[in-house]
Each structure stands twice: as C-alpha cells, then as structure tokens.
Amino acid sequence: MALGKIEKLKIIAFKNADYSDAPSEQETFTAMLNPETYSLDYKVEYQDGQGQGTSSSQQRFSVKKPEEFAFELLLDSSGIIDENPRESIEDDITELRDLLLKYEGEIHEPKHFQVLWGSLLFKGRCTGLNITIKLFNPDGKPIRALCKVTFSGSVEDNLRTAEERNESPDMTHYRLIKSGDTLPMLCYKIYGSSNYYLQVAKVNKLSSFRNISPGDEILFPPIKKNTPVA
Structure with a gap:
C-alpha cells in the first residue's frame, strides 16, 4: 500500500486582519519536522460582583480570553534531517523571528497568521518566540535550535460581532455604573428603548431610578420586544 505524502506544518503570514491577502503577497514558513505535540489553552475570566440589596456575591462573566496555541519547531543545519548541511542556523532563526515578530511599517504592527497542519x-497573532540552542559546531556556531512559538487566537471583526451579540436584549447584562450613566440611557443602549428604566430599577431594588452611583453593579434582565412598559 502506497504511503501518502507527509504534510508539513505551515505558518502563513498576512498583512490584512481578514486574511484576504493575495497568494503572491503571503509569506510562508514550512516546518522542517512536524511538532511532536501542540497545546491549546482556553480561559474565561469572571468578576466578583454584588448587586444592591443583596448580601452575597457571585462571579459574573467578564470576558472570554483568546485561546492560546503553542508548539515547538526544530531548526537544524547539520544535514542529518534534510541532507542539506549548512554552516549554521543563524539565517533560519532570523527568518523565523522576522516573519513572526517584525514590525511592518505598512500596517504599523506585526502580521496576522494562519497555522495549517492536516x-x-x-488564526491569530504571534505573542511569543522562545529559542533554545541545542547544538553547536566546533567553532561555536549554532547548528540546532528548538523554537517554542505561541499564538493568541483572533476572529475577524464581522465574525466576532455575530458570535458575541454583546448588546442583545434577550441576554442578561451586568453593567458597572460610570460617571454620567443614567438608567434610561443604559436601557436605550441595551434594549433599544429607554422606556424600561423603571423595570430595571425595580429588579435592582432601587428606591429611585436616579439612585445609582459610579461603581454600582446593575442587572439588566432579558426582555422581549413586546414586553409592556409599566
């Protein structure tokens, strides 16, 4: 039975955040050897909050952190792996470092990346590159290195808006009051109408809808568009 061709991990660099660069404008780094393992790290952050009129606190959802993706790449110029001996891996290290971390004047930031393997x-941005030199030739030049690469995930803005629906009126919202905030204004922002401020005041056991101060945490419950206004 014929064996299929081994697919090598590829890191493709893009200037555009929506990954719309033409193929001729993309830069690609292909792994010499595929990683033995990779890790995906997911995190969610919560805030301790206590609403007015309550005696206990509970954790409130704050933000879903971008996932982190990490793996190690081997660079080698001894010729043992690719049968192409070279004097050192200094150029390979420079190429990888510049691809992942170099500030691009045209876009005023480092590039965006897609990592493809099987x-x-x-999709994300490179947040870290740790290089450990593992082997030297007799004159002290590095000929083997292990490079740990870390990426932070990103989602294109149009997809992020669809996924999060942060201002949807059919979700429970908690807001920390800032200077200048009013219940009618916040109701308009969340529900699309300022008419629900009395219901919000009642849910939060406020003696008056004006009785809010910076730092207060206010609950805005889910509503339906046809909910009657008191």
Whole structure:
C-alpha cells in the first residue's frame, strides 16, 4: 500500500486582519519536522460582583480570553534531517523571528497568521518566540535550535460581532455604573428603548431610578420586544 505524502506544518503570514491577502503577497514558513505535540489553552475570566440589596456575591462573566496555541519547531543545519548541511542556523532563526515578530511599517504592527497542519487551522497573532540552542559546531556556531512559538487566537471583526451579540436584549447584562450613566440611557443602549428604566430599577431594588452611583453593579434582565412598559 502506497504511503501518502507527509504534510508539513505551515505558518502563513498576512498583512490584512481578514486574511484576504493575495497568494503572491503571503509569506510562508514550512516546518522542517512536524511538532511532536501542540497545546491549546482556553480561559474565561469572571468578576466578583454584588448587586444592591443583596448580601452575597457571585462571579459574573467578564470576558472570554483568546485561546492560546503553542508548539515547538526544530531548526537544524547539520544535514542529518534534510541532507542539506549548512554552516549554521543563524539565517533560519532570523527568518523565523522576522516573519513572526517584525514590525511592518505598512500596517504599523506585526502580521496576522494562519497555522495549517492536516485538519488544523488556527488564526491569530504571534505573542511569543522562545529559542533554545541545542547544538553547536566546533567553532561555536549554532547548528540546532528548538523554537517554542505561541499564538493568541483572533476572529475577524464581522465574525466576532455575530458570535458575541454583546448588546442583545434577550441576554442578561451586568453593567458597572460610570460617571454620567443614567438608567434610561443604559436601557436605550441595551434594549433599544429607554422606556424600561423603571423595570430595571425595580429588579435592582432601587428606591429611585436616579439612585445609582459610579461603581454600582446593575442587572439588566432579558426582555422581549413586546414586553409592556409599566
């Protein structure tokens, strides 16, 4: 039975955040050897909050952190792996470092990346590159290095808006009151109408809808568009 061709991990660099660069404008780094393992790290952050009129606190959802993706790449110029001996891996290290971390004057930031390997497709920004030199030739030049690469996931803005629906009126919202905030104004922002401020005041056991201060945490419950206004 014929064996299929081994697919190598590829890191593709893009200038556009929506990954719309033409193929001729993309830069690609292909792994010499595929990683033995990779890790995906997911985190969610919560805030301790206590609403008015309550005696206990509970954790409130704050933000879903971008996932982190990490793996190690081997660079080697001894010729043992690719049968192409070279004097050192200094140029390979520079190429990888510049691709991942170099500030691009045209876009005023480092590039965006897609990591492709088999069924894996990860989109994000490079947040770290740690290089450990493992082997030297007799004159002290590095000929083997292990490079740990870390990416932070990103989602294109149009997809992020659809996924999060942060201002949807059919979700429970908690807001920390800032200077200048009023219940009618916040109701308009969340519900699309300022008419629900009395219901919000009642849910939060406020003696008056004006009785809010910076730092207060106010609950805005889910509503339906046809909810009658008191």
